[in-house]
Amino acid sequence: MFEILTLVAIFFVSIFASFIGAMVGGGGLLLIPFLIFLGIPPQVAIATNKMGALGLSLGATYHFWKEKKILWKYVPLFAILSIVGAYFGANLLLSINDEVVNVAVGITILLILPFLFIKKEIGVKHTEVSKLKKIIGAILYFFVMIFGGFFGGGYGTIVIYILMLFFGFTIINANATDIIPCFLLALASLIIFSINDIVDYRVGIILFVGMLLGGHLGAHVAIK
Numbered sequence: 513m514f515e516i517l518t519l520v521a522i523f524f525v526s527i528f529a530s531f532i533g534a535m536v537g538g539g540g541l542l543l544i545p546f547l548i549f550l551g552i553p554p555q556v557a558i559a560t561n562k563m564g565a566l567g568l569s570l571g572a573t574y575h576f577w578k579e580k581k582i583l584w585k586y587v588p589l590f591a592i593l594s595i596v597g598a599y600f601g602a603n604l605l606l607s608i609n610d611e612v613v614n615v616a617v618g619i620t621i622l623l624i625l626p627f628l629f630i631k632k633e634i635g636v637k638h639t640e641v642s643k644l645k646k647i648i649g650a651i652l653y654f655f656v657m658i659f660g661g662f663f664g665g666g667y668g669t670i671v672i673y674i675l676m677l678f679f680g681f682t683i684i685n686a687n688a689t690d691i692i693p694c695f696l697l698a699l700a701s702l703i704i705f706s707i708n709d710i711v712d713y714r715v716g717i718i719l720f721v722g723m724l725l726g727g728h729l730g731a732h733v734a735i736k
Contacts, residue, residue: 518550519718526722527729530568533668534687534730539568539723540665552712554613555605558663559705560712562698564719565664569695571727576688579735583681583689593654594693598700601661606708613663639680649678657693661701668694684734 525546533539540561547557576582605613641649652674660667668690675686705711 519715522547522550522715523718523722526564526719527726530564530571530723530726531730531733533568533723534572534727535734539668539726540565540663541669542665543719544663544665547715552715556710556712558605558613558665559702559710560716561664561719562702562705563711563713563716564723565698566695566702567720567722567724568727569691569698571724571729572687572731573691573695574728575731575735576684576691579688581684581688581735582691583685586679586689587692589650590653590690590693591696593650594657594660594697595700597654597657597659598661598697599704601658601663602701602704604658604662606704606710638682638685641678641680645678649674652678657697660694660697664698664701687731687734 526543529539529543529546531539532542543564544557544561547561548554552560653671656667656670656674659670671690672683672686675681675690676683679686681689702711
């Protein structure tokens with residue numbers, strides 16, 4: 513009975529986390545600590561969350577694509593950076609123990625919080641930026657993708673700020689344009705984690721379905 517209730521709780525928390533994630537990013541910052549709180553080892557929690565991230569991306573893509581919010585000319589660059597970043601980040605996670613991961617989770621939460629209060633007026637309308645600024649943004653994006661492959665919690669929020677500050681995106685365009693690179697990041701990381709047998713597929717399937725639903729709803733509300 514307790515196990516069933518735990519799985520139900522994971523399902524509803526995954527819906528809420530991906531609903532938030534599809535609008536402003538950072539869903540994993542809630543979901544991963546919740547999985548660890550339930551007793552799932554940190555490495556397994558992070559790896560399994562990638563299945564949920566696939567669901568979030570698929571759920572949100574339909575609305576962003578339909579409403580033409582994806583800036584396609586940037587997708588190939590971000591996709592390449594995401595896949596390469598996932599490779600380095602995922603292998604970094606595999607190389608450290610759970611105690612270090614626990615500390616990293618706590619530190620990450622503290623570091624991400626300030627992003628919620630930075631320049632709230634940005635992202636309201638598209639702005640033109642210099643080529644140099646875009647190059648700097650691409651470099652920062654790559655390092656955040658490494659972080660996304662390693663942990664993932666909150667990386668979406670940082671990416672949104674990078675795309676708004678260094679590429680001039682609106683918040684909706686930032687969310688929409690990053691949705692395909694986000695999918696590729698999750699997929700590449702998941703393949704590496706699956707090969708190393710640290711994915712809980714039972715929990716992962718629940719996360720996939722819950723975050724598919726939450727991502728679908730979150731993208732719809734974000735656009736409206």
